[in-house]
Amino acid sequence: MAKIQKMDGKVELNCSAEKVFETLRANQPNVSQLCSDAVPGVTLHQGDWHCAGSTFKWDLNMGGKPTYVVERTDAIDVENMKITRSIIDGELLTHYKSLKTHFQPIPKGNGKSCVMTYSLEYEKIDENAPEPHEFYNFCHGVFKKLGHQLSTHN
Template sequence: MAKIHKLEEKVELNCPAEKIFEMLRAKQSDIPEICSDKVPSIKVHQGDWLSVGSTRKWDLNIGEKSTYIIDRIDAIDEENMKITRSVIEGEIMTHYKSLVGYVQAIPKGNDNKSCIFIGSLEYEKINEDAPEPKEFLNFGIGVIKELGHSLNSVVN
C-alpha cells in the first residue's frame, strides 16, 4: 500500500489574504516580475491561467540550480482561499510517484492587513531512499514571503 507523506509550513504575511490568494490564483504571470531571481518565467502550458485542469510551466532557480516543473490546477476553493496543484513533470518527479501542493491564505485579525499562509506538500516517494521535498517547500515559502512583502508595499 502506498505511503503518503506530508510536509507543511505556516508563515505570517503582512498583506491581505485576498491579495496573496489572487496573486496565486489569477495573477501568476506577475510572479516573475516580483521574484525574477527565483522564478524567471511562468507560462501557460495547456489551458489558461484560471481553469481547473490547466497546466503551467514554471522555470525555477532553487539555490544554485536551474530547473522547471509543470503543474496542474486540481482545485480552487474561493471561499477558503485554497488552491490545490499537482506537479506532473520536472526533475523533482524523479523522486516521487505523486507530489501535490496545497496553498491557503487565512485572514488574521479584523483589519485584514495580514494573514497566515499555509503551504503543504503531500507526496509518495518512488522508494524509501528518496529525499523529502523540504528544499522544494522551503523554496516555495521563500517565494511567498517575497510576494507578501511586495503586496504589502503596494497596499501601504
C-alpha cells in the first residue's frame, strides 16, 4: 500500500503576499499573462475563479514540453492567505493516485516582500513511480517569475 508523501519548498519574492495571494486565488488568468512562457493559458471549467470547489485547466510548458493539469480548489483560507488544490486530471496523474498543492505567501516585515511556501502532497501509483521533482521545480520557477512580474507591475 502506497503512502502519502510530501515535498516542501519556499521562495522569497519581492512583492507583497497580498498581491501573490489574490493572483492565485481570484486572478488566475493573470498568471498566464505574467508567466506565459511557463503557463500559456488557464481556463475556468466549473464554478468561479475565487471559490472552493471550482475547477481550472492549466496549460503548462513543463520541461520544454506542453502538458496540462486540471485542478480543483479544495480550500481557501483568506485570513491566512492559504490555498489548497487537488490535481484531478492530466498527464501528471499517470504516476500518482493523488496530487495536492498547498500555497501560502507569508509577508515579511516591510510588507513589500514575502516568502512563498508551497508543498506537494502525493501518493504514488506504485513504488516505481518517480518523485514529482519536475513539477516541484516547475512550481518554484513559476512562483519566482510571478513574484518578479508582480513587483514590476503595479
